[in-house]
Amino acid sequence: MTSQSFNRIKIPTAFWVGISQTGIKADDVIRQAGLPISILTEQVPVSTRQYFTICKVFSELIDDPAAGIKLMLAMNTAQMPPSLLAPYHARDFHDALFRVARYKQLFAPERLHITEEGEHCTIELELLSDEINAPPLLVDATWSGLMELGRGGTGKLLKAHLVELSRPSDDMQFHQAYFGCPILVNAKYNRLTLYRNDLYLPFITYNAELLEILVPALEQSINEQQSSRSITEKIKWILRRSLTGGRPDIRIVSSELGISERTLQRRLTKEATSFHQLLSEARREMAREYLANPSLDIQEVAYLLGYEDQSSFYRAFRIWEGETPANWRVKQWTSDSKPQANSDLSL
Structure with a gap:
């Protein structure tokens, strides 16, 4: 993942x-x-x-x-x-x-x-x-x-x-x-x-001739995609670094990137995403990492993700995972199922 x-x-x-x-x-x-x-x-x-x-x-x-x-x-x-x-x-x-x-x-x-x-x-x-x-x-x-x-x-x-x-x-x-x-x-x-x-x-x-036509166009598409994704990756990195105990806003992020808020919003719109969506994704990723740490209680996790209260974190987590942070944490800790082989062939 x-x-x-x-x-x-x-x-x-x-x-x-x-x-x-x-x-x-x-x-x-x-x-x-x-x-x-x-x-x-x-x-x-x-x-x-x-x-x-x-x-x-x-x-x-x-x-x-x-x-x-x-x-x-x-x-x-x-x-x-x-x-x-x-x-x-x-x-x-x-x-x-x-x-x-x-x-x-x-x-x-x-x-x-x-x-x-x-x-x-x-x-x-x-x-x-x-x-x-x-x-x-x-x-x-x-x-x-x-x-x-x-x-x-x-x-x-x-x-x-x-x-x-x-x-x-x-x-x-x-x-x-x-x-x-x-x-x-x-x-x-x-x-x-x-x-x-x-x-x-x-x-x-x-078909070498067909590949000569297809490959340059595909490589160009990959280069364009990787270039356009770089802005979202940079934003996610800034958000993850800045979230602890606070909530970074688009003004702070655009300042770190050295571009205006309007330019940042325009580039995110072009990428079919938004600042709010990237903030939610960063919080969700970090929530999973924090909940996997048994030394942190849920109230601490909510604080580290920049939520003002624990109930706000609970509501967001239910939207992400469809269950409470406590239930999700228990499932992760008790997930010890062993692989089973099914090798009868019906050929």
């Missing part, structure tokens, strides 16, 4: 088409998520929380533990955005995986960490969000998306070595059959482990 904010997700058309292919109407998902229809009709960017809500609502509507895999199988590669299309035309599976890891920051609130060791390659999923857990749909879609990438590119029915899921045990029969490997649930991390030899299989879909 990271403190980086990711709040400009433009959901690709392929996602909505894939939902429709599963028999669920995309506008039903939007409506039940309580979100504006312009997200669907005009591709208006959504926040991480809204994106997670969409995943959750779709999962509830389809009511299938393998919803993420089936959603990915229903997607049409031709309708994917350039950031997803480019890896399909890489030189080999290894090249494709690293392109996915690099370009994923353009369309999803997650990061992939790739580690190669011995006979295996392990890919770990990290959220670029202050949410605690990734929606199961998102995790399954990510791992099955990589499998579809390898299988489609090589033309071979590749199998994984191991899939680790941080969620509790569920019906894993479809997962086992799809990935062709054991599924470890209640794991500490969400990971996909592949056979390293498979990474160097050439892609029959390799």
